[in-house]
Amino acid sequence: MHWKLKSKIQNAISRLPSAASYEAYYWVQRHFGGLRQVVPTSRFIAAIETWKRIQNQERSPTGKVFLEVGTGRVPLVPIGYWLMGAESTITIDLNPYLKGELIAEHLRYVSEHEDEILALFGSLIDRRRLNVLVRFGTKSKLSATELLDLCQIVYIAPGDAANTNLPEQHIDFHTSYTVFEHIPPNVLVDILREGNRIIKKECLFVNRIDYSDHFSHSDKSISAINFLQYSDNEWAKYAGNRYMYMNRLRHDDFLALFESVGQQVVEVEPNIDRRSEELLKTKGLSLNDRFSPKTIEVLAISGAWMLTQKNG
Numbered sequence: 001m002h003w004k005l006k007s008k009i010q011n012a013i014s015r016l017p018s019a020a021s022y023e024a025y026y027w028v029q030r031h032f033g034g035l036r037q038v039v040p041t042s043r044f045i046a047a048i049e050t051w052k053r054i055q056n057q058e059r060s061p062t063g064k065v066f067l068e069v070g071t072g073r074v075p076l077v078p079i080g081y082w083l084m085g086a087e088s089t090i091t092i093d094l095n096p097y098l099k100g101e102l103i104a105e106h107l108r109y110v111s112e113h114e115d116e117i118l119a120l121f122g123s124l125i126d127r128r129r130l131n132v133l134v135r136f137g138t139k140s141k142l143s144a145t146e147l148l149d150l151c152q153i154v155y156i157a158p159g160d161a162a163n164t165n166l167p168e169q170h171i172d173f174h175t176s177y178t179v180f181e182h183i184p185p186n187v188l189v190d191i192l193r194e195g196n197r198i199i200k201k202e203c204l205f206v207n208r209i210d211y212s213d214h215f216s217h218s219d220k221s222i223s224a225i226n227f228l229q230y231s232d233n234e235w236a237k238y239a240g241n242r243y244m245y246m247n248r249l250r251h252d253d254f255l256a257l258f259e260s261v262g263q264q265v266v267e268v269e270p271n272i273d274r275r276s277e278e279l280l281k282t283k284g285l286s287l288n289d290r291f292s293p294k295t296i297e298v299l300a301i302s303g304a305w306m307l308t309q310k311n312g
């Protein structure tokens with residue numbers, strides 16, 4: 001679908017009254033978008049990647065408390081943490097997007113593809129917990145509440161990660177997966193400051209951030225940096241709605257943001273997008289003034305894993 005048509009549909013749906021808007025957006029995603037397929041693999045991989053990166057920093061995630069910002073439709077990342085031995089995960093979302101029927105379908109997938117799940121997690125799996133989950137997924141009626149209890153997941157929605165009401169030094173790891181690019185910069189600052197308050201000393205923030213123009217995920221005619229040609233006002237007309245908001249912060253902006261809240265980077269792994277790099281080198285895209293002063297090296301980065309720690 002051409003991205004401008006998609007933008008028109010999202011804008012129209014976002015203007016409906018709240019409950020009708022959520023239902024309509026879900027229906028569209030389910031029939032035409034990313035929710036057509038029920039496969040938990042990508043979010044389990046996200047959990048595994050996060051887990052391994054923590055281990056690579058000489059920390060043990062086993063038996064620890066996670067906070068996940070931005071749950072989305074199915075709490076797959078928290079289920080993944082539990083399957084690898086986390087004590088519990090508090091997962092918080094501004095929007096109550098969790099969907100019982102989707103959760104049930106994902107659980108059935110796990111039950112029917114046990115060998116695939118085992119291969120995915122490898123030696124990280126807690127075999128006993130997987131057995132319990134596989135059995136749970138075969139039940140004729142699956143309750144989301146029972147699943148959350150089983151996997152030691154506390155779901156807070158609607159809730160704001162900038163104001164969790166959790167006690168100080170309550171969590172061991174503060175994580176998010178493809179969430180920070182959707183949050184306005186001033187709110188991100190508040191979320192990270194709140195994170196600094198609730199995280200234990202010397203513990204880690206692990207964020208996977210996708211800097212790409214998300215319209216390029218479904219419209220292959222445009223590149224990952226297509227949105228950098230627009231001013232903030234022009235861009236707001238296309239994506240300034242609750243479903244597609246993207247802050248367009250670049251890698252250097254995120255590094256500065258973490259520094260501004262008193263965090264130091266302990267590991268960063270940026271991904272370079274070669275198509276964007278080529279476009280930038282050949283001046284195939286006219287950049288808006290907000291982005292034109294930045295280097296090609298920065299602008300061609302389409303996403304990153306970022307591990308940070310509170311100073312001092």
Ligand SMILES: C[S@@+](CC[C@H](N)C(=O)[O-])C[C@H]1O[C@@H](n2cnc3c(N)ncnc32)[C@H](O)[C@@H]1O
Nearest residue numbers: 070071072092093094095159160161177178179
């Ligand atoms: C693109 S979705 C990603 C969901 C999930 N992590 C995934 O990978 O499927 C971003 C999520 O962040 C949530 N979100 C946005 N601002 C938030 C905030 N201040 N606190 C908590 N969640 C927030 C949105 O409601 C949305 O569910």
